[in-house]
Amino acid sequence: MSIRDLSVSFDLERGESRVLNSVDVDIKRGEILGVVGESGSGKSMFASALLDAVPEPGLTFGEIEYYPERGGTVDVLEQTEEGLRQMRWEDVAMVFQGAMDSWNPTMTIGDHFEETLKAHGEPKQEGMDRARQLISDVYLSPERILNAYPHELSGGMKQRALIALSLILEPEVLVMDEPTAALDLLMQRSIIALLSELREQYNLTMVFITHDLELASGLADRIAVMYAFEFCEIGSAETIIHDGHHPYTRALINSTPNLNTPVDEMEPIEGESPDPVNVPPGCSYHPRCPLSEEICVDVDPEMYETDADDGSGVTNRAACHFWEDVPEEIPLHIEGVRYDE
Ligand SMILES: Nc1ncnc2c1ncn2[C@@H]1O[C@H](COP(=O)(O)OP(=O)(O)OP(=O)(O)O)[C@@H](O)[C@H]1O
Incomplete structure (x- = not known):
């Protein structure tokens, strides 16, 4: 799938609420893309937008092209009701958040x-x-x-x-929004293992949405980190966990509780996640970022290539003016433990 400038907005009384802002990403056939971020960062909106299934009265803009194996191109946002009905389930299936209770x-x-x-x-x-x-x-x-x-x-x-x-x-693509929420750790791990097997067996492409970065790293080939309704970093799972170049990615890892972490070493992320009606100007993370300078308030950073290719064929990108300084300035205190290690 090729996704360009994908946005979702709601017209609220207090202003335009842009709950997904200009997301660009290509999802390759057979890959598993993990999408992680705090609650309310726009993950579910991204998942729903992929199937043009954003709840009313939300509006979806941009371009989503899906290339089925049978050939041709499906322009997802230009489909008729019938076209969409067919595409959902038969081409791109989705397991919605909380769907376990929807039987x-x-x-x-x-x-x-x-x-x-x-x-x-x-x-x-x-x-x-x-x-x-x-x-x-x-x-x-x-x-x-x-x-x-x-x-x-x-x-x-x-x-x-x-x-x-x-x-x-x-289907060729499976989009899953928090498929392991409300399950115990053991069951979460067994579902992750199961999804890995199903990918191999049925040659599936997957988009796996979760707030749990470690869980995503056990399954995904690539991880996109969402902050304030945008992707702030995207790269191979390995890079994101061990060598992220966006301050938020590293804060997310440092705030992730781990059974071996002493309580005084845990670092919750200070401040609040932004309101979609009032996203901070410049870099939306600047009010919470320890490296913030004037440029961060004034200029929205582009997605910089942080390392062209780490050997996995994946280009890593981060939207931070100071991406080069980030690894040194924000050390990882909590070593991410990957479920597959
Ligand atoms: N029907 C709606 N109308 C207006 N705004 C909405 C609606 N549904 C969600 N939002 C807003 O969209 C933003 C993104 O929500 P979304 O559900 O995508 O977040 P999320 O990252 O999936 O969070 P969580 O992990 O808690 O599910 C939030 O600010 C939320 O308040």
Whole structure:
């Protein structure tokens, strides 16, 4: 997918609320892009905008081009209702935040699979065979799950079943908004491992949205860090965790609690995340940034190339006037522990 100048705004009584501001990114076939940031930074808006599914009365601007494997180009924001309906699920599927609770309590899990197949005109027998395969792929028992009502399943089982359901129409891209929220650590890790396997097995491209940078680093090839409704840094997961060049990225790592961290070494990020109606001028992070100078108040920094290519074929970029000084000025106190190490 190629995303250019993607923005979302709401017209509020107190002014224009720009909850996604001019995001540019290319998502390569087969890659997993993690998007991380504080609560309210615009992550869900980015996810919804990718499917032109921003809640009313939000307006989405910019360009999203999706290149399906069958060839051609789909201009996502120019689709008719029917085009969008087809694209969602069949090309780009999404697991929304809190979707674990969106199962209809009066229907079995099997009914949900059947209904989805029917709504997209897919043959039932073949589709349900695929459902059984997908349910075993997510390490659940097909017979038990298909006949169960949602309330009979644990949170982790519901989430796994939901991931299976999202793949029923064989999408190429899976967008997931906080798919492991509300699950315990062990279950989070097992879902991350599962997503990794599914990517290989079904050749999926994934966008994985989370507030948890460590979790993202265990799964994603590349991580985009969101601050104030924009990407402030993007790079390989390795670079972002160990060698980020934006002060916010490093603050986020230093503020991440780790079981081995003594309480007095934890560093919560001072100040508040911005209000979308009143984003600070210049660099939006300047009011909270320890390196802030006059230029940061006056000039919105461009995305600087911080290292052309760290060997992974990924170019890392950070929107900071002082990106060269950041690693020395803001040391990482808390070594990020990657889940896959
Ligand atoms: N329906 C809406 N109308 C107007 N503003 C909204 C609406 N939904 C969300 N917002 C605002 O959009 C901004 C971005 O919200 P978003 O849900 O994308 O954040 P997030 O990073 O996903 O946060 P979280 O991790 O808490 O879900 C927030 O300031 C929020 O208040």
